[in-house]
Amino acid sequence: MRHPRTRTLLFSVVPVLILLLPVLVFALDAAASNGKIARNVVVAGVDVGGMTTDEAARELRRVVAARADRTVEATVGDVTFPLRPADIGYTAAVDEAVDAAMAARDRGFGGWMRSFSDPVDVPLAVEVDAERLDEILREWEDRALGEPASNGGLRLVGTRVEIEEPRDGLAVDRESAAEAIRALLTGAEIDAVDLAVVPQAPDLTVDDLRRAAAVVEEVVDAPVTLRNTTKGFSFVFEPEQIAAATRIELDPDLDPPVRITLDPAVIAELVEPRRAEFEGPPRNATYEVDRLTETVTIVRGHRGTEFRPEAVAEALLDAALTTDVGIFPMEFGPEPEITTEQLAAYGPLRKVSEFTTYHPCCANRVHNIHLMADTIDGTVVWPGEVFSVNAVVGQRTIEKGYKRDGAIIDGEVQCCDSQANIGGGVSQYGTTIYNAIFFGCYEDVEHTPHSLYIKRYPEGREATLGYPHPDVKFRNDTAYPVIIVNEYTDTSITVKFFGNNEGRECTAEKSERFNYTEPRTKYEPNPNLAPGEERVVSKGSKGWSVTVTRIIKYPDGTEKREPYTHHYRGNVRKVEVHPCMMPNADVPCPLPVPSVVGMTTAAATDALTAAGFTVVTSEVAVTDPSQDGIVQSQDPTGWADEGAPITIVVGVYTPPPEDG
Numbered sequence: 001m002r003h004p005r006t007r008t009l010l011f012s013v014v015p016v017l018i019l020l021l022p023v024l025v026f027a028l029d030a031a032a033s034n035g036k037i038a039r040n041v042v043v044a045g046v047d048v049g050g051m052t053t054d055e056a057a058r059e060l061r062r063v064v065a066a067r068a069d070r071t072v073e074a075t076v077g078d079v080t081f082p083l084r085p086a087d088i089g090y091t092a093a094v095d096e097a098v099d100a101a102m103a104a105r106d107r108g109f110g111g112w113m114r115s116f117s118d119p120v121d122v123p124l125a126v127e128v129d130a131e132r133l134d135e136i137l138r139e140w141e142d143r144a145l146g147e148p149a150s151n152g153g154l155r156l157v158g159t160r161v162e163i164e165e166p167r168d169g170l171a172v173d174r175e176s177a178a179e180a181i182r183a184l185l186t187g188a189e190i191d192a193v194d195l196a197v198v199p200q201a202p203d204l205t206v207d208d209l210r211r212a213a214a215v216v217e218e219v220v221d222a223p224v225t226l227r228n229t230t231k232g233f234s235f236v237f238e239p240e241q242i243a244a245a246t247r248i249e250l251d252p253d254l255d256p257p258v259r260i261t262l263d264p265a266v267i268a269e270l271v272e273p274r275r276a277e278f279e280g281p282p283r284n285a286t287y288e289v290d291r292l293t294e295t296v297t298i299v300r301g302h303r304g305t306e307f308r309p310e311a312v313a314e315a316l317l318d319a320a321l322t323t324d325v326g327i328f329p330m331e332f333g334p335e336p337e338i339t340t341e342q343l344a345a346y347g348p349l350r351k352v353s354e355f356t357t358y359h360p361c362c363a364n365r366v367h368n369i370h371l372m373a374d375t376i377d378g379t380v381v382w383p384g385e386v387f388s389v390n391a392v393v394g395q396r397t398i399e400k401g402y403k404r405d406g407a408i409i410d411g412e413v414q415c416c417d418s419q420a421n422i423g424g425g426v427s428q429y430g431t432t433i434y435n436a437i438f439f440g441c442y443e444d445v446e447h448t449p450h451s452l453y454i455k456r457y458p459e460g461r462e463a464t465l466g467y468p469h470p471d472v473k474f475r476n477d478t479a480y481p482v483i484i485v486n487e488y489t490d491t492s493i494t495v496k497f498f499g500n501n502e503g504r505e506c507t508a509e510k511s512e513r514f515n516y517t518e519p520r521t522k523y524e525p526n527p528n529l530a531p532g533e534e535r536v537v538s539k540g541s542k543g544w545s546v547t548v549t550r551i552i553k554y555p556d557g558t559e560k561r562e563p564y565t566h567h568y569r570g571n572v573r574k575v576e577v578h579p580c581m582m583p584n585a586d587v588p589c590p591l592p593v594p595s596v597v598g599m600t601t602a603a604a605t606d607a608l609t610a611a612g613f614t615v616v617t618s619e620v621a622v623t624d625p626s627q628d629g630i631v632q633s634q635d636p637t638g639w640a641d642e643g644a645p646i647t648i649v650v651g652v653y654t655p656p657p658e659d660g
Contacts, residue, residue, distance in 0.1 A: 041104050043097045044124035044186055056098045060124070064092045072184055073192040076172055079144035080192075085185050088136060089129030097124045126185050133181070137172045140195075145170045149200040152209050154248050154258065159220045159239045161213040166202035173198045203252035212250065212258035219246060219260055219320045226315055226328035231305065233278040235328055237316055241270055245313070262317050264309035271312065278328070279307045282336035285343045287380060289485050289498055296349040296483065296498050300340045304333035346480050352501045353440035356494040357432045358456060364403035365425020369493050371401055372429045373486035381474075381482040386445055388473045389430060395467045396423025408452055408464070410522075412572050420466065427464040428456075429493055430472045433484070434463040436495040437474040441504035441552050442482070444562075445473035453568040460510055460548035460566050478502050503555035508548060515545035519573040523583060526576035530639055531589040533578065540573030590639040593646060596631050601650050604631045608646050616647045621654065628653035 037056055039049040046063055048056040068086040075081070104120045141148050149169035155162050173196040180193045220243045227234040245266035249259040285301030311329040319326030359366060372393055381387040396402040405424030406415040415421050427450065434447050438461060447463040448470035454462070463472050476482050480500035487494045519540030529535060550562040580589035594611050596604035605615045620632055633649045640646065 037098075037101050038104065038120075040119045041101045041122060042119055043101050043122045044092075048098070048101050053098050053102060056101060057094055060092070060094045060097060064090075064094060064124075067185060070191075072190075074140070074181070074184075075192070075194045076140045076144040077197055079140070081140050081144075083136070083181075085128075088133045088181075089127075090185055091127050093125040093127075097122055124186060126182055128178075128181065128185070130178075133178065134174070137174065137177060137195075141171055145197065149202045151202045151204040151250050151252065152206075153250065154209060154213055154216060156216070156220065156243050156246060156248070159243045161216045163206070163209050163213055165206055166204050166209070168202065169200050170197055171200035172196070204250060204257055208252075208257050209250075211256040215256050215258055215321075216246065216248060216260060219317065222320075222324050224316055224319045224324045224326070226312065226319060226326050228278060228328040228330055231278045231330065233274075233328060235271060235274065237270070241266075242316065242320060245270075245316075260317065262313035264313045267313045267316065268307070268309040271307065271309070275307055278330060279305050282333060284336045284338035285340040286338075287343065287349070287481070287483050287498075289378075289483060291485070291487065294351050294496075294498075298340060298343045301336040301338060303335055305330045306333055307331075343481075347500070349480065349483065349498050349500055352482070352497045352499050353436045353438075353506075354494065354496045355432055355435035355439065356492055357428055357435075358492045359425075359428055361490040363405060363425070365405040365428070366490065368396070368402050368405060368423050368425050369429050370488050372396075372423075372426045373488055373493060373495075376433075376484055377486040379484045381476045381484065383476055383479050383481065386473055386475045387482075387484075388446075388471055389433065389465060390468055390471045396426065398422060408450060412452075412522075423467075429495075430465040430470075431457045431462040432493050433495045434472050435461060436484075436497050437472075438508065438550055439506050440482075440497040440499075441501050441506040442497075443475040443477040444550075444564075445475050446470075447472050449566045449568075451569050452571065458508075460546040460564070461508060505553045507551050507553075509551060510549075511547040513544040513546055515567065517543040517567075517570065519543065519570045522572045522574050523581070524574060524576050525579040525582050527579055529576060529578045531578045531580055535576040537574040537576055538572070541571040543568050543570035588642065590641050593634075593637055593640050595637065596634055596648060599631050600629055601631065601648070604634075604648050608648070612642045613640065613644055613646045616645045618647060618649050619652045620649050622651035623653070624651075625653045625655075627651040 035052060037048050037051050037053070041047070041049045043056070043060060044063070046060060048059065051059065068090045069084070071082050071084050073080050074083050101122045104122050138148075147169045148171060150164075150167045152166035153164040155164070177195045180195060184190050184193045220239045222239060224237045224242060225234060226237070242262070245262040247261045247263055249261075251257055251259045282304035283301050286299045288297050288299050289295070290297070308329065308331045311331065315326050315329050359369070372389075375393050376389070379387070379392060394400070402423040404415065404421040406413045407418065407420040407424040408414075409418055409420055415424065430447075434444075435458065437444060437447075449460065449462050450457070450464045453459060464470050465472065476499075478499065478501055480502075482497055482499040485496040485498060487496070519542060521540075524537070526535065545565055545567040547563050547565040549564070552560040552562065554560070578589065579585060580587050591612050593613065594607045596607050599607065601617065605617075608615050622628065622630075622632065628651055630651050631648045632651045635647045636644075
């Protein structure tokens, strides 16, 4: 039998447990939904209760994307238009809505209890592209209403301004339309909306347009002159030209309500024929040498100038609205590579050296010398730079104007079938500039004297030219530029160097001739000579060596000696020989033909055969019985090729008939 006290305890505990059960369920539910949106929370018709923030955001973005891609309807007047939300930049503030949903309900026991019966609606803020929406509304107005308000207009007929008066019209009420479309896009259950149409007055009056027209008339009422004193350039724009470039835009926010611009493309077309007068690349500062006074001045450089039609259009409009005179603007480009200031920093330059050589007048070689001198004249060699005649002039060609003349080829002067003959004679310029280098005390990089001595040049102190070598090169081993100036007459060429050789002085010292050598022998073929026979055509002359020393004296009194030894070969000794005796001859020498006249036929045949020839016999009648069977003549005599036929003519005696 159960004890009465136990029964009493049970009756006391059960009600308490019943009361604690909801609390226990709340605790368990709260633990399970920790980090999730509370039950019965709805965002724009989407139940997001029980979702994490990431889950809710994904679901809302899916819904928003679907709504953006659907087609809804908007009615303006009597016309209904399809509208795809994505086309007006429809977006939704999903992250903000999810945050609001997370905080939408009290997380306490009371809020938990209400979540079973009271839903919480969280708004989803949506936005559209206002400019794109306005474009679509204007399009709908044009198609559905056909009577939009107009601010009127201005247009130029020639230089006369015509006014189109403003008028009233109908329009979609923008504010209510925006609200209606946002509501349409917020929920899935709405798919059509009627947009309110209201009367619309223009923003401008006739008086506004008249004031605007007065401004336009001021722009085109007279010629406008733009000047640029820097370039010495001016341009007059006639009223008709200005009118052709004028673009008019009414703007109610301005006073007067007009925005005037000039079309840069039209301005560019007008100015183009004279563009070269003021536009150009940067120009380097240069040196100019007065050939009479032998003084050096600087010709100023300048930055490049560029034509900017936009800037000219603005300047033209400003001038047209004021004094009808203005500045022609130009945009300056980068500084030139060589500026006036850079040249001025070198200080004054003077003549450092000068050398002249002489020649007879008027041959092709003189033309070539002058052409090379003109090409090099005025060249500036900068500090540290190596100057090369061939690099500046290039190969001498007929196309460049060079003519054929004599050149030293294979040890003697020849003309005029070789490529070397084109530009023949320019070595005289090479000798002249080399001596300017020599006495200017600049570093000799490359020079080659002639192989033969030419009397009009300084012995051992001269230079020949060819292409690509021999060349004449020097390094400007000073801190100052060198200017090469060339002058010539019909009988002379002069090269002058202007610069600052830092106080050096140069003199020349020449040795006696030494190391004499016999002339080189040149053999020439002469088939009329017998093998082994020689005929001296020219005796030639001996060669010799000579040393020229450049003595450089520096401002501190020290000296430097630079000896240069060259060997002249002398004139060639010419000797004629039979072709078979030429060096490296590839033809055999002929053999001497024995003289067999007076021999018997048998003896003559044996002698010729033994000498390496074949024998051809013919006969001739003789009257002397002693000449019967004797060789009367032979052909050829002297020399013949081995195996050649030698014809012998043998006498045949026939006794006279007896008298009967």
